[in-house]
Amino acid sequence: MAAESGNHCYCQERATNLAFAETLKDLPPGYCGICDVCGQPGHMRAHPQLPTTGSWCDEHWQAMLASPGITLDVLFKWAFIAVTVIVVITAMIRWL
Ligand SMILES: [Zn+2]
Numbered sequence: 001m002a003a004e005s006g007n008h009c010y011c012q013e014r015a016t017n018l019a020f021a022e023t024l025k026d027l028p029p030g031y032c033g034i035c036d037v038c039g040q041p042g043h044m045r046a047h048p049q050l051p052t053t054g055s056w057c058d059e060h061w062q063a064m065l066a067s068p069g070i071t072l073d074v075l076f077k078w079a080f081i082a083v084t085v086i087v088v089i090t091a092m093i094r095w096l
């Protein structure tokens with residue numbers, strides 16, 4: 001078994017969900033995601049500060065837990081989502 005950080009990850013899902021396991025077939029056993037930061041094998045988990053899910057290696061997971069701030073990368077992702085929502089709403093208002 002892989003070393004755990006005490007947080008829920010998707011390793012259990014990989015063991016039980018064949019469709020999910022298929023998406024991870026290139027990953028070594030004991031991991032359930034590719035780190036969003038460095039691309040190393042890691043674990044997919046719920047973000048500690050945001051209502052989203054991502055993958056982090058143990059090193060970057062610990063670094064994120066240690067820093068209470070939101071990273072620029074996450075900020076850009078949410079800004080992109082916000083802009084998309086505004087554009088869709090604007091388009092819908094025009095159709096009415
Ligand atoms: Zn895992």
Ligand SMILES: [Zn+2]
Nearest residue numbers: 035038057060
């Ligand atoms: Zn990493």
